[in-house]
Amino acid sequence: MNKKLEKELKEKLKQQKISLEAELEKFAKKDKKLGGDWDTKFPKPHEASGGQAIEDAADQVEKYVNLLPVEHDMELRLQAIEKALDKIKKGKYGKCDNCGKLIPEERLRVYPEAVSCGKCK
Ligand SMILES: [Zn+2]
Numbered sequence: 001m002n003k004k005l006e007k008e009l010k011e012k013l014k015q016q017k018i019s020l021e022a023e024l025e026k027f028a029k030k031d032k033k034l035g036g037d038w039d040t041k042f043p044k045p046h047e048a049s050g051g052q053a054i055e056d057a058a059d060q061v062e063k064y065v066n067l068l069p070v071e072h073d074m075e076l077r078l079q080a081i082e083k084a085l086d087k088i089k090k091g092k093y094g095k096c097d098n099c100g101k102l103i104p105e106e107r108l109r110v111y112p113e114a115v116s117c118g119k120c121k
Contacts, residue, residue, distance in 0.1 A: 001094035005105060009112040010088050013081050016113075020078045028071050038078075040064060040071045080113040087115065096120065 024030075024038050031037040087093040094103050096117035103117045 001102070002105070005108070006088065006093055009093075009108055010085070012112045013085055013088075017078065017081045017085070020074055020081070024071065024074055024078070027067055038071060038075050040067050077113070080115070083115055084113040 028038040028040045031039050084093065087095075094108060095101070096103055097115045098120040099117060101117050103114055107114055107118050
């Protein structure tokens, strides 16, 4: 693999990792036990009482439910980025995990976290 491109993509991956982690930290906390796993923070029960409290709680649950797929998606991307960075470290970056062929450069430029060639998934 072209060293210059590899360096360029490595920087890109690092930047993406930093911004994804910053985004995730807004509504999730990193699971210390499971590396790379994130938990969406469940909103704390509200102080209000009676009907207002029930309404607030319903609002918060709705927010939480809406965030879950977003969080999951970001978590998967982050894992893919970490995997790609690990491949760079091991000198295996740019090769398909499945068939071992080189991943096309155009694909890596669009998806630097790609670990498969695109033909095999
Ligand atoms: Zn392949």
